[in-house]
Amino acid sequence: MAHSYTPGLRVTSYTTLQRRRILPLKGDVIVKVGDRVRRDDVVARTDLPGDIATANVVNRLGIQPSEIGRYMLKKEGEPVEEGELLAETRPFITWFRSQVKSPITGTVETISSITGQVLLRRPPRPVAVMAYVDGTVAEVISDEGVVVETAGAFVQGIFGVGGEAWGPVVRISKTADEVVTPDMIAPEHHGAVLVCGALATLAVLRRAIAVGAAGVIAGGINADDLKELLGYDLGVAITGTEEIGTTIIVTEGFGRISIADRTFDVLCGCAGQVASINGATQIRAGVQRPEIISPCDMPPADANGYGHAGGLAVGDPVRIIREPHFGRLGTVAALPSELRRVESETVVRVLVVAFSDGTQAVVPRANVESITR
Amino acid sequence: MSQSANLNVIIATDCGSTTTKAILIENVDGVYRQTYRGEAPTTVEAPFEDVTRGVLNAIQEVEELSGRTILDGERIIAPARDGRGVDIYISTSSAGGGLQMMVAGVVKSMTGESAQRCALGAGAIVMDVLASNDGRLPHQKIERIRQLRPDMVLLSGGTDGGTISHVVELAEYIAAADPKPRFGIGFRLPVIYAGNRDARADIERILGEKAELTVTDNIRPTLERENLQPARLKIHDLFLEHVMAQAPGYKKLMSWTGAPIMPTPGAVGLIMQTIARNQGINVVGVDIGGATTDVFSVFDGVFNRTVSANLGLSYSISNVLAEAGLANIMRWVPFDIDQQDLRNRIKNKMIRPTTIPQLLAELKIEQAIAREALRLAFIQHKQLAVGLKGVAKERTLSDVFAAEAAESLIDMMRLDLLVGSGGVLSHAPRRQQAMQMMIDAFQPEGVTRLAVDSIFMMPHLGVLSTVNERAATEVFDRDCMIYLGTCVAPRGKGKPGAKACDWEIALSGGATERGELAAGDLRRVPLGLDETAMLRANPARGWDLGAGPGKPIEAILHGGVAGIVLDGRGRPIQMAEDRARQVQQILTWNRATDQYPA
Numbered sequence: 001m002a003h004s005y006t007p008g009l010r011v012t013s014y015t016t017l018q019r020r021r022i023l024p025l026k027g028d029v030i031v032k033v034g035d036r037v038r039r040d041d042v043v044a045r046t047d048l049p050g051d052i053a054t055a056n057v058v059n060r061l062g063i064q065p066s067e068i069g070r071y072m073l074k075k076e077g078e079p080v081e082e083g084e085l086l087a088e089t090r091p092f093i094t095w096f097r098s099q100v101k102s103p104i105t106g107t108v109e110t111i112s113s114i115t116g117q118v119l120l121r122r123p124p125r126p127v128a129v130m131a132y133v134d135g136t137v138a139e140v141i142s143d144e145g146v147v148v149e150t151a152g153a154f155v156q157g158i159f160g161v162g163g164e165a166w167g168p169v170v171r172i173s174k175t176a177d178e179v180v181t182p183d184m185i186a187p188e189h190h191g192a193v194l195v196c197g198a199l200a201t202l203a204v205l206r207r208a209i210a211v212g213a214a215g216v217i218a219g220g221i222n223a224d225d226l227k228e229l230l231g232y233d234l235g236v237a238i239t240g241t242e243e244i245g246t247t248i249i250v251t252e253g254f255g256r257i258s259i260a261d262r263t264f265d266v267l268c269g270c271a272g273q274v275a276s277i278n279g280a281t282q283i284r285a286g287v288q289r290p291e292i293i294s295p296c297d298m299p300p301a302d303a304n305g306y307g308h309a310g311g312l313a314v315g316d317p318v319r320i321i322r323e324p325h326f327g328r329l330g331t332v333a334a335l336p337s338e339l340r341r342v343e344s345e346t347v348v349r350v351l352v353v354a355f356s357d358g359t360q361a362v363v364p365r366a367n368v369e370s371i372t373r
Numbered sequence: 374m375s376q377s378a379n380l381n382v383i384i385a386t387d388c389g390s391t392t393t394k395a396i397l398i399e400n401v402d403g404v405y406r407q408t409y410r411g412e413a414p415t416t417v418e419a420p421f422e423d424v425t426r427g428v429l430n431a432i433q434e435v436e437e438l439s440g441r442t443i444l445d446g447e448r449i450i451a452p453a454r455d456g457r458g459v460d461i462y463i464s465t466s467s468a469g470g471g472l473q474m475m476v477a478g479v480v481k482s483m484t485g486e487s488a489q490r491c492a493l494g495a496g497a498i499v500m501d502v503l504a505s506n507d508g509r510l511p512h513q514k515i516e517r518i519r520q521l522r523p524d525m526v527l528l529s530g531g532t533d534g535g536t537i538s539h540v541v542e543l544a545e546y547i548a549a550a551d552p553k554p555r556f557g558i559g560f561r562l563p564v565i566y567a568g569n570r571d572a573r574a575d576i577e578r579i580l581g582e583k584a585e586l587t588v589t590d591n592i593r594p595t596l597e598r599e600n601l602q603p604a605r606l607k608i609h610d611l612f613l614e615h616v617m618a619q620a621p622g623y624k625k626l627m628s629w630t631g632a633p634i635m636p637t638p639g640a641v642g643l644i645m646q647t648i649a650r651n652q653g654i655n656v657v658g659v660d661i662g663g664a665t666t667d668v669f670s671v672f673d674g675v676f677n678r679t680v681s682a683n684l685g686l687s688y689s690i691s692n693v694l695a696e697a698g699l700a701n702i703m704r705w706v707p708f709d710i711d712q713q714d715l716r717n718r719i720k721n722k723m724i725r726p727t728t729i730p731q732l733l734a735e736l737k738i739e740q741a742i743a744r745e746a747l748r749l750a751f752i753q754h755k756q757l758a759v760g761l762k763g764v765a766k767e768r769t770l771s772d773v774f775a776a777e778a779a780e781s782l783i784d785m786m787r788l789d790l791l792v793g794s795g796g797v798l799s800h801a802p803r804r805q806q807a808m809q810m811m812i813d814a815f816q817p818e819g820v821t822r823l824a825v826d827s828i829f830m831m832p833h834l835g836v837l838s839t840v841n842e843r844a845a846t847e848v849f850d851r852d853c854m855i856y857l858g859t860c861v862a863p864r865g866k867g868k869p870g871a872k873a874c875d876w877e878i879a880l881s882g883g884a885t886e887r888g889e890l891a892a893g894d895l896r897r898v899p900l901g902l903d904e905t906a907m908l909r910a911n912p913a914r915g916w917d918l919g920a921g922p923g924k925p926i927e928a929i930l931h932g933g934v935a936g937i938v939l940d941g942r943g944r945p946i947q948m949a950e951d952r953a954r955q956v957q958q959i960l961t962w963n964r965a966t967d968q969y970p971a
Contacts, residue, residue, distance in 0.1 A: 025553065052549045054511040065538065109549060114575055115542040117511070119549050159724045223691075223716035235692025236664075236683050237723050253724060254717040283688055283726060322728040323718065323735055344736035345802035345970060346729055367728045 009156040009251075009289060009369070013266045014299035017154055018138055021129045022145035024048065029140050037131035037148060039166050039276050044129045044145045050122030053104045057087045058116025060100045065116035072118070074108045081105050086118060132164055133276045134295045152295035153270050155251070155263055157217070160279030160290025161230070161239045162247030165193075167214035169270040169294060173197030176219065177258035182207035189213050193275050193292070195267045199256040200248060202228055209245035215277045217249045217267060217292065220257040240280025247279040249290040252319075257327045260319065260371060270294035312370050318353060322367040329371070330355045380841050384435065384443060384459045385833035386428050387637055388415055388466040388626075390664070393424075395431035396833050397439055397459075398848055405844040407852040410828060411435040416622070417468040423622035424468060425629070449629055461840060464630050465832040467637035468620065472496055472612050473555065475523040477503035477547070478593075479530035479539040483761075484568070487593045488529045490757065491567070491601040493678045495608040496639025497525075498665070503546070505530075505539045511546060518550035524616045526552070526562060526584075527604060528576070531569030533594045540568045544579045551583055560619070561585045563611045567592045567604040587611060599761055612636060632840045638667050640835025642678045644845060645669045645792075647838045649676075651846055654789035657815065659747060660829070661795035663687035663726050666746055668754035672782045677758035681750040686743055686797050687726030694719050697745035704948050705741035705813065707959040708734065733969060736802070740810055743797045747814030755781045785818040785944075786864065786919050792854070794826035805897070805966050808857040808935040816944055818864040819919035820908065820928045823857040823935075856902060858933035862940035865916035866947060867892035873941040874912040878930065881905060890941040895962045898939065900932030938966060 027046020031037060057072070058065050071087045074080055080102040088099040102120060109119040135150030170192040173180050178197040182204050185194065190212040196204060200218035202225040208216045227233045229244055251259050259267070275294040282288040312318065316332050333354040340350045340362065348364040355361070381400040386393055393416075397409040411434025416427035429447060436443050442457045443450060450458025474497040478484030481504035492499050500521050503514055518526075526547060530540030547564065554562045564584040566576045573588055580586045587610075590603040613633055617623040627634060635643070641660060649656045649671035658669040664685040669678045683692040694702065699712060715738070722728060722739075730736040759780045793799070793811050801807040807825050817823075830853050838845035863874050870891050877887040881904055890896065900906055911925045912918050918926045930937055942962075949955040963969055 049551060052512050052515045110545060112541070112545055115538050115545060117542060117545060119511075119545065121549070222713060223720045224713055226720075233691070233695040234720075235695045236689050237691075254720040255714075281724075283724060321725050322721070322731060324732055326721070342731045344730045344733050346731070346736070346800075347802070348729060364729050364731055367731060369725075 009158060011155050011260070011263045011266055013153050013269055014151065014296070015154050016149065016151045017133075017293060018147050018149045019133055020141075020145065020147050021132060022141065023129055024127065026143040027127075029143065029146055031137050031140070031146060033137050033140055035137045037135060037137060039131055039134050039274070041131045042128040043131050043137070043148070046127055047124035048127050050106055050124050052109065053106070053120045053122065055086055055100055055103060055118045055120065056116060057100050057111075057118050061087060061089050061098045063089070063116075066113050068111060068113050068116055068118075072111055074102075076108050076111055079107050080120065132278075133293050134274070150293065150295045151297070151299075152293060153266050153275075155266055155292040157249035157251045157290040157292070158253055159237060159239075160247065160249040160281050161226070161234075161242045162215070162244060162279040163240050163242075164276065164278045164280075165214040165247045166274055166276045167191045167193045169193045169195065169267065169273060169275050171195045171268055171271045176261055176264035179256065180204055185211055185213065187211050193217065193277055195259075195264075195271075198258045200250065201225060205229055205246070205248065213246050215247040215249065215279075217251065217259075217277075219250065219252040219259040220255050221248065221250050222256075223254050237281050237283040240278065240282075242279075247277055249277060249279055249292060252327065253321070255327075260329070262371070267292070312351070312365075312368075317371045318351075318368040319371050320353065320361075320363055320367060321369050322364075325353070325361055325363065328353075328355060330361075333360055380460045380844060382441075382453045382459045383837065383841075383844065384432060384449065384462050385837060386431060386462075386464045387829075387832040388417070388424055388428065388464060388468045389637065390468055391415055393427035393431045394829065394833075395428070395435050396828075396830055397435050397441070397443075398837070398844060400844075404851070405847040407830060407848050409435045409439040410830075411438060415468050417620060423625075424466070424620065425622045425625050428464070428626065451631070461631035462629055463632050463833070463836045463840065464626065465635045465637045465640040465836050466617065466623075472608075472616060472636050473498050473500055473524045474527060474608070475500050475503065475518065475521055475525075476527045477529065477543045479505045479543070479568075481507050483596070484529045484531070484593050486757070486759075487599050487601065487761075488527050488567075490599070490677060491529075491592050491604050492527050492608065493680060493757070494601060494639075494642060494676060495605040495612075496636030496642065496678075497608065498680050498682050503543060505542065514546050515550045518547060518552050522553055522555045523562070524555050525608065525611055526564045527608070528564055528566050529568040529592045529604075531572065531591075532596055533570045533591050535569055535571075537569055537572035537575065540572050541575045541579065544576050548579050548583050554615070554619075560615070563587065563615045565589060565604060565607050565611065567607075585611075585615065597761065609633065609635065609639065632836060635832075635836045635839075637832045638678060638680060640832040641667065642669050642676060642835070643838055644831050644835035644849060646671055646676050647842060647846060648790075648849060650674070655784075655787055656790045656792065657783070657788055658792040658831075659750065659794065659798075659811075659815075660826075660831075661686060661743060661746060661750075661793070661797055663796075664689050666750035666795075668750050670754065670758050670783055672758070672784065672787070675758075675782055677754070677782065679750070679754040679757050681746075681753050684746045684750050686739065686746060686795075687722060689723075690742060691719055691723040693742050693746045693749070696749055697742075702738075702741050702745050704955055705744050705959060706737055707956050707963060708737075709952075709956075710734075710738075737969065739797065740801070740806060744810050744814045747810065751815055755783045758782045785816065785821075786917070787819075788817055788821050791815055791817055791821055791823045792826060793823070794829050794831060799825050799827065799829060803968065804855070804857055804934040805968055808860075808938060809962075809966055809968060812860050812862070812938060812940060813946065816862070816946060817860050818862055818917075818944055820926075820930065821860050821862070822931050823860060823933070824854045825857060826853055827855050856931060856933035857935040858900060858937055859930045860938045860940055861908060861910065861918070861928075861930070862942075862944065863890070863910075863912045863916040863918045864944040865912070865922070866943045867913070867915065869893035869947075872913045873916050873943075874910050874918065876908065876910040876939060878937065879907040879909075890939050892941055892943060893947065893958070894939070894941040895965045896939040896941075897935075897966045898937040900930060900936045902933055904932035906930045906932070906937070
């Protein structure tokens, strides 16, 4: 049977996953292998060096850089308080005395006799890394972090914005193709992850932010709404650091697109349970897709999984991911091996997709996504 | 560099961000030819995390197609014996995001710019240019250095014997930021110092313990001279020693290659320089990828390269829309489309970058976006490919520091060859489309030959040129370049329909074609590959084909798969302001050059 390699997103009601939780700089790991951890438990922490402030002592005192040592009241490494004297001249007439006070509380980092700059460093900033998912510590990477293992439902979205968050999953839309309205989101959805059907409109997103929802999951979002929400036009799909008040994950793409049935089923199966979500998306070099992880101890009776890159064979379900049939679902009817010329005159490998209404379409293989394995 | 003459079979790979491409080059009857190619997904990322896996897969495809045994298990057989193996294996790499650098110089438009040119020419992406006069406060500079986490820093500043305080100040900022490299949490960041030699001792004192410091010759020893090569070589060394060595599998890969692995754009730059030198011509090359667009130029022997990090046709396509604006894209599209729908389509391409246009309308939109990406990348290139600033000339001081647009080394009238590369150009369904995209974006003037890289083998040939220049140039001429034809474009402006020039093309078979090119006209004259013709043209008053306004020219035209394009649309191209007329204009141009099916 003919096969084709095609990418897909993972969607499963039960799987085992590992997540690396690494510090930005070396520090202390405070859990050990085998420890049970909650999503909000700190697993590693470190101190980031404090920010730097500068004091141009020579300009302020009207001296040469080579003379700076004579006028400094503090040495390198000494602590200083904001407003404390750093350096001063001692003229015969005190009225002419010039002083330089520290602009910050911290330590004197360097005193340069070449540039006349004094660099001051603020106190270190503590940074903690949390477990992000409920699970067990599977590995400790000495001084750097841990690997947390968990099991449960796992859904990869196609695109997201906003970082890590968690909360109970609440189904807002009745069906995968419904477009929800802002009035369907209530104050009790504070802290929840909301499943919102085929389109997250700007009004719905604003309402979700207003009530303090942890996240919004939808089939699609309009590019203009995203621009309005972010305040800029997203040029490159590298996201995860946006601070817009909630995390958004779209499962299908831009525009109004129903959430794929099985994705919707898995999300509905998580309703009432806590999910850890992350909108971070990176499509270039080291693909990272947004994710929804809802840990549970036992696999559900109807556990199923699909997605992931792999072979495609006749009979497999696919989704078309580019015009003219963008968003339509069907099954592979044929995988002809010869190259075909499509309307744009591009010569490509194609497959034949059969739709549920009995019609068929010839589509470039690059323009379908596997939704089963 | 020493050249190996006894190379008959060569396997070369380019490990890109997504695909590893292998080509086989063989000496066939005394001439080097590229004979087979294979490709496989790059395997730098999880779950493989070993670049050699993708290399072996790509070579295996070459084995299957060629029938030649190259691998013995997971080892490349070298040298070749009894019809098995290869004489040398060479490679370039841009996997893992390529080489990302931060550069620093004292004056932004002088040593800052020299440092930028140095890093770009070595194949790096420049994340930021730090300068004493860049307008940022000291703590902002320090915060920025800390945030970026580059692979490497190039610190320059000051002419030899000049003042040292400013460059020392920059070193102090770098030391205070104590930046960490992108790869390897416990490693020290490589810093190259290529500034005022009198400051070396101070730089070593300040950075010696905090960074992996390398000291080399000043890139700007005097205001009048730029000396980029020693620092570029150091960048390549450190790229191999520090950056590559951290990437998964590269230590093994380095042990396989018969020449140092080069950053992909560095290798492309090398082959461009070789071609320009050997043929004595001025060249502009462009490689438009999914994420970035690289532009290379060699004018009067001076090489420049820029990379527009966020101008590309898949990962970065949405950024082209953001930077160019919808109106600039739509001016190339001969139909109207709902804006919301168009923006959604572009964003969908961004998140699913491997899809291809099935509909003709989608192809036209994608090629319109390509024109704008190329145009913007070329603007950036022209801004950096300039003569040295701050050099004493017969001008006032304010002139020296004034906007330098006029000093760009890129003179489109003197451009001999424009080479395009990247999927949208190399794989355009019709070659005329590639030719027209490049003409519209670059707007060559006078007589300019155009070509595309058939299968993006310029990186392979660049690194090959370091071991065997003859092999590299022979393959470049015979297999790499697909000559599209020649563009004849008088520079000037005129009312639509008014005469721009009279032209006469004498074909090699004796036939002659002649006509009048009017302002706003675009015409195509077929002239096949390996054919030449003699052009005699008489520009109207105010129009210039290279000899001066209104002066006649004679030139040899080289044919190609698309032929000759006579472009009377003016420079810059005069587009109709009114949208309805604009649509008619584009339809007329497309028909004239047989761009799309009717």
